[in-house]
Amino acid sequence: MNLSRTSPGMNDAPGLLYAGFNQDYGCFAIGLDTGFRVYNCHPLINQAKNESEDGGIGLVEMLYRTNYLALVGGGRNPRYPPNKVIIYDSIKAKPVLELEYKSEVKNVKLRKDRLTVVLQNKVFVYHFSLPPQLLHTFETCDNEKGLAAVSTSANHAILIIPGRQKGQLQIIDLNSLGYYISVGESDHTNNYIGSPQLPPLLTSDSSNSANSLTHNNSNGSANSSSTRRSINVSIIPAHTGKLSCLSLNQEGSRCATTSDKGTLIRVYNTATGSLLHELRRGVDRAEIYAIAFNQESTRLCVSSDKGTIHIFNLDPSVVTHMDHKPRGPTYGEVVSYPTQSPTNYGLTTTGNRGSALSFMKDLLPKYFSSEWSFANAKIPTESRCLVAFGEQKNSIIAICADGTCYKYYFDPRKGGECTRESFERFLKD
Template identity: 85%
Template sequence: MNLSRTSAGINDAPGLLYAGFNQDYGCFAIGLDTGFRVYNCHPLINQAKNESDDGGIGLVEMLYRTNYLALVGGGRNPRYPPNKVIIYDSIKAKPVFELEYKNYKYKKRIYPIFYLYIYIYLYRLTVVLQNKVFVYHFSLPPQLLHKFETCDNEKGLAAVSTSSSHAILIIPGRQKGQLQIIDLNSLGYYISVGESDHNGPPALPPLLTSESTNSATSLSNNNHSNGNGINGNTRRSINVSIIPAHTGKLSCLSLNQDGSRCATTSDKGTLIRVYNTATCALLHELRRGVDRAEIYAIAFNQESTRLCISSDKGTIHIFNLDPSVVTHMDHKPRGPTYGEVVTYPTQSPSNYGLTNSGNRGSAFSFMKDLLPKYFSSEWSFANAKIPTESRCLVAFGEQKNSIIAICADGTCYKYYFDPRNGGECTRESFERFLKD
């Protein structure tokens, strides 16, 4: 959640520039105008910090719970130039290497790099610019595997799966509303299943742990390969699929852990669509609401049976994706059965029953062939309300049936939801990780 790219709220904590979870949602990092901090989620503990008057950090990306972080300068006094990615070793308290991105030509004009986002997953380093995406093999020096074109991507939208056997990257397409699904293993440097630990974070890249690196290595994007293959000598067959996900511009993306499912929303923020990344088939279309909203985060649970989102409405929504998780079936799904005498409902459409997936549905859903698509929508199974309606990130917690929200006002909320009946979540705890 890059707080500097969206309008600030009246309750925002001063000096907070960025907040983001690590790959397994067990930790989160924040960027400040004085540096950065890393917190453990369960319990909420400040594990590491690097703060000084040297300047601000606008982006912090963690590599699981390792000592490597990717940093980009930010704020009024950036610690590093905003067009550089710094790979930082928190144990040695110094940069390992940096990547610099100079101005580049786009549509026959020179555009400065104002938008720079970073993602680290396994042995891949992904750098997202306003309309380009660079994918590197995470080593020293980093090897450029490929670069992709996108439409204007001011939010730096991208997501990478954490599975080594099914490494998937999703980014916006070249046209508005399109989604690109990229098989990262088709780019080269294939990582076998045996090279990662499925019960925890993967082994560190061996080239980065070498003691021979005594100082940071500076690299310019102009000195890398041309993106057609390793060293630019051979062209590889890249596995890329295109999905026309929405008619409007994409606003948020997410992948489940094994890369088999992805979720998207548009700038309208009313519908969340879930796709199969292998077949590009639409699996679910979920409705957040009818009013336009900005979606801040989408997260799958570990089993990919549920999905949660947060928006600028101050509400967290939880959806069921697998009917098998619905254990309470006393509520029959809406709709008549064969031979049943139908009495047309007199209730308003705001009264909901449960659909076959366990989500709420309209009371008029049995007339979905006659009524607009709205009446066949699936609404959230459970929800939680952020009291201050602050901008927040949300994820499923380590405890069963729990969710965690990290808010721009420097607070952290933990909620539990009823897996049988859904409805309003119960607030378990409230803590302030960043005081005024």
Template identity: 35%
Template structure:
């Protein structure tokens, strides 16, 4: 069974992308396709590396910062490597440096300068980044067919064994020595999406319900923020912290992009309900909503992948359409109409994903679709 088929297999023409992922600081991203992989600089957008293979496709690719090492897993109609094998590719030498074999297909791979993390359907494996690699630990998870996990600054997070729980592991040498593992009951339903701030201090999570986003402090598991996306059920496609960790972007199947202020509550600019200070009302009225939100094109197909080009610029990769878009957060002002996707295009009465007119807001910010480009060089 092919676990890494073309994401745009239903599209009649155009490039056939199999995967896309940002590197650790989101300054670069890599895409895999039927004949190899490519690496791009995020801002300015330019191709840095292009590798083509005559013997198969790449279904998973993960960069290690801006180094010459990438993790590869085969995919597509003719996978270059078995889909239960992780290859650490040395692009300087144009060859495989490390190979790890497993008994089930690999769903995701994460890299740090000292660790290799491999996610299977119900297990997480952690190895040293060395030749040969040494297996350090194995963690059990609940059924995780999408390979949901995140790694930043030696903090690893993934779904716990119990539904709705997340497990936080300190992969630093000190953490490994003390076997530091924390379990957080983040949600009542199954975990759908995870993200970690760049310094590893904050963990954002969403469940399959998709209405509430919770942020916990990784060091002590304390609840730091609770955000409301909307009142209707939604599938969260992607979560991503800004480079300074003061903002969190969210993309859902409601075709909306939300940005939350993750600074301390006293300085938060997130919207609140006009009745938020009235006591004894349901938690809905006291919740925080995104400080800016906008509809992305309703013609988009598949799931977008979020990254940040800067603290004010969000990049979205659409693998199915082989397209990247950039949205800029800015104070409202007169702008060319062709670049605006106004928040008013989402009517409060028929789409609850951005809340309703009863919410208080300074109405100060907007998201502007600033640029876009297709990967027509695949």
């Protein structure tokens, strides 16, 4: 959550510029106007920090629990130029690689084998090594928030980014971005400091001088004059409005999207592009801050500027089958019925709340066939927050812009209001 790209809150912690989970949601990092910190989630422990008067860090992307981080300068006094990506070794407390562009870096995503850099209208994908090898450049519509998500699966490497048109989603198979042989001039130039013959980044001794890589991104694809194999890219017209938040499950088989309206969350199959679920957060316009799948991809949690976290069921197998009378769209016992009939109104087949008039969905507006969350949690201060499922079963964690961390438990059978398990302040005044 880049706090400079979402609406500020009155309770925001001074000096907090960025917050983001690592790939397995076991850790999170924050960017400050004095540097950065890394915390363990279970329990909440400050594991690493680098703070000084050298300037602010506006983006911190972790690589699982390794000592490598991607940093971008930010705040009133950026430590690094906002158009540079710094790959930083937290053990040696020094940069090992710099990538420079002609415009501001909006986001960075890391996998063990891929490095993705997001600009306003371009996305660069590299093989993650020293030196990095550019695999492809993708064009997008205006992407001020730097929307992008990458799967963590080694066998199913998927990247999702906005398309060239408003509301479109690009689904990219990263394993199809093979190496290519250049047969002409490309639109980027390399300028390395030190030896370019370094071993792969994740196994190298990073005691060498930092490497720098400068890109001219003023034109089209960096590989328009290169020979390569076919790239697997799918385009989905996800929303009519501008995309506002993206998420992938760990396997890369499911993706979730919202628009700037913030009322609907749509879940797609990344292999076929088919719509699997359309979930309703509410009826009022909202700014979505985060979407996260659980590890099994059977549930989804969403946070917004309404100060409420919503939890949705995605798989009927997680719903407890009980003999219970049908009910209307209120929180309570979650029930799944084996068949859809006019008597099972009030619940969808996945156990989410539905309209009591859903049995007339073919005759009524689409609103009456919506799926509503089966559980929710309230952030007392209504601060901007990131949310994810915790390591403990049936738990969620919220990292808030006011410097606080909440843990909630939800009842997988009853749903309804979550129980607050703990509250801690990770960033004190």
